[in-house]
Amino acid sequence: MRKDVRILLVGEPKVGKTSLIMSLVSEEFPDEVPLRAEEITIPADVTPERVPTHIVDYSEAEQSDEQLYQEISKANVICIVYSVNSKKSIEKVTSHWIPLINDRTDKDSRVPLILVGNKSDLVEHSSMETILPIMNQFQDIETCVECSAKNLKNISELFYYAQKAVLHPTGPLYCPEEKELKLSCIKALTRIFKITDLDNDGILNDNELNFFQRTCFNTPLAPQALEDVKNVVRRNMADGVKDNGLTLKGFLFLHTLFIQRGRHETTWTVLRRFGYDDDLELTQEYLFPIVKIPPDCTTELNHNAYLFLQSVFDKHDKDRDCALSPEEVKDLFKVFPYMPWGPDVNNTVCTNDKGWITYQGYLSQWTLTTYLDVQRSLEYLGYLGYSIVYEQESQAAAITVTRSKRIDLQKKQTQRSVFRCNVFGAAGSGKSGFLQAFLGRNLQRQKQIREAHKSYYAISTTYVYGQEKYLLLHEAIPDVDFLSEEELACDVVCLVYDVNDPCSFEYCAKVYKQYFIDSKTPCVVIAAKSDLHEVRQHYSLSPHDFCRKHKLHPPQSFTCNTTTAPNKDLYTRLTTMAMYPHARLRCMCSCNRCTYCLCQSLLKLELLRSVKAQLRRVVHNRCCSSRFWLPLFLFFLHVFTLFY
DSSP, X not given: OOSOEEEEEEESTTSSHHHHHHHHHHSSOOSSOOSSOOOEEEOGGGSTTSOOEEEEEOOTTTOOHHHHHHHHHHOSEEEEEEETTOHHHHHHIIIIIHHHHHHTSOGGGOOOEEEEEEOGGGOSSOSHHHHHHHHHHOTTXXXXXXXXXXXXXXXXXXXXXXXXXXXXXXXXXXXXTTTEEOHHHHHHHHHHHHHHOTTOSSEEOHHHHHHHHHHHHSSOOOHHHHHHHXXXXXXXXXXXXXXXXXXXXXXXXHHHHHHHTTOHHHHHHHHHHTTBOTTSOBOHHHHSOOOOOOTTOOEEEOHHHXXXXXXXXXXXXXXXXXXXXXXXXXXXXXXXXXXXXXXGGGGTSOBOTTSOEEHHHHHHHHHHHHHHOHHHHHHHHHHHTHHHHTTOSSGGGGEEEOOOHHHHHHHTOOOOSEXXXXXXXXXXXXXXXXXXXXXXXXXXXXXXXXXXXXXXXEEEEEEETTEEEEEEEEEOOSOTTOOOHHHHOOSEEEEEEETTOTTHHHHHHHHIIIIITTOSSOEEEEEEOTTXXXXXXXXXXXXXXXXXXXXXXXXXXXXXXXXXOOOOHHHHHHHHHHHOTTSOOOOOOTTSOSHHHHHHHSTTSTTHHHHHHHHHHHIIIIIOSOTTHHHHHHHHHHHHHHXX
């Protein structure tokens, strides 16, 4: 809501504007009334809405037209005061004051108007018959109040209605001519209904209604109160209640009823709790809470965020096939103002045989968004109502900011779950195939991908010593002379060359020597398209000699031209290198479990105990027939660790 409210009183001379203000302040009718009252401020703790309220008087005798125009531009609500016993003052409302105010305010942001009939103590009749046609003619008029400054009748109510017109305006919610909710209000309430409908069955059952009531008003409804609400809807709508639950139509009808009965604050309380501003747009504070990210740190979703996203997936996976069909994806994103995922997403994460995003692919895409653009992830979580469903201050509670990579290197351990691998290679070297193979797609499936739907990212999970980690592959643009900071900032580097192209390896050598030769980032050379005939590279050194000279692992053979899904062992090794960049893997054999690999990759790490346990099994099963050598082997392992 607004931080304060500014009320301006205008009208013809002698209608009682100043008397109304002084009667409110002193709670008695003044014996002497000045030409104009000074601006007063009512503190927040004595106003019904707990908002500071400024009341401003206008006097034609003391103020110029220019001063009046300035006050109109600053006002949040304007009370046009007339005298109920003066037809001339009533006529001036439509002939002078409303046109004057409209001329001085923007058409798209008109100030709400309150018609105030003062001096009701002087007449026995009401002026409402004359005023109602005026109210119907001008939509900016919120309400009309008849009062008496002398008898203190409806004085407090007058300023309460003025404050309410600012904090809980009718205009954005309801169209009095049509007697129905405006489209923007229906859209906002529909989103709120879908968020509150936790099982996505199109009905708010008693548990969901109580969740809604607690969320918005901090108190549950008694069982009888719930029945009373549903009975009201039943009496007025045939399809407002279904299976003893409230339908969307019934939910919208209730809010229409609230507004028609003058309880706008009820609907506004709901809208503001779900992040909406006075224009029924989600606020920037709601969508983009502040998350401070120090340099060299990354952003990930925490456990609660994944639980929430899992519940959202289950809510929309109607056929329970652990994948989202195009219709289910559209249904999931109905609470968004736009479709956030394009066709490229299906080529960024894992899909099933129909090309539908799987549960794992769904979580991977959220992980990717959070890693690359945390503000966009916060926005998406805001649309889904994360902070409301999980009762958090904001969706920033869903984000974990990892510690600096520099500290990870110093401590030789990391708590991160997402690791980035940038893939470099000349055009046509097989980078895209390498990315798609990570998602389980062989060459035949890759040929079905449209060029317009191509993705330069691929993300999925790997398991490193029993721990699930996300590996994010990014295909870098093949311009060796210009690589951005984003393309250089990663946890592991892949240099891909085509074994069948004699000019392919030269690009990899240039990139390595220009950007990574002095870097602490692990690098791996990938010999792609290994199913084809290997030709001699035109570079001065062969790939094997280049790797030996620069103390890199030998080139790793790779092909996606397989009948089944490509092997993923290479990606697991890349993730391991990204997790432990200080541990030089001197062996990258295909088993990934041999004694030599484990020793060389995990020395001096916090996982040493688990390694020893695994080595016991390996040595006993593979390397010896006698248990005599096992303690001796572990002793030498200890000694080697100390001097490594």
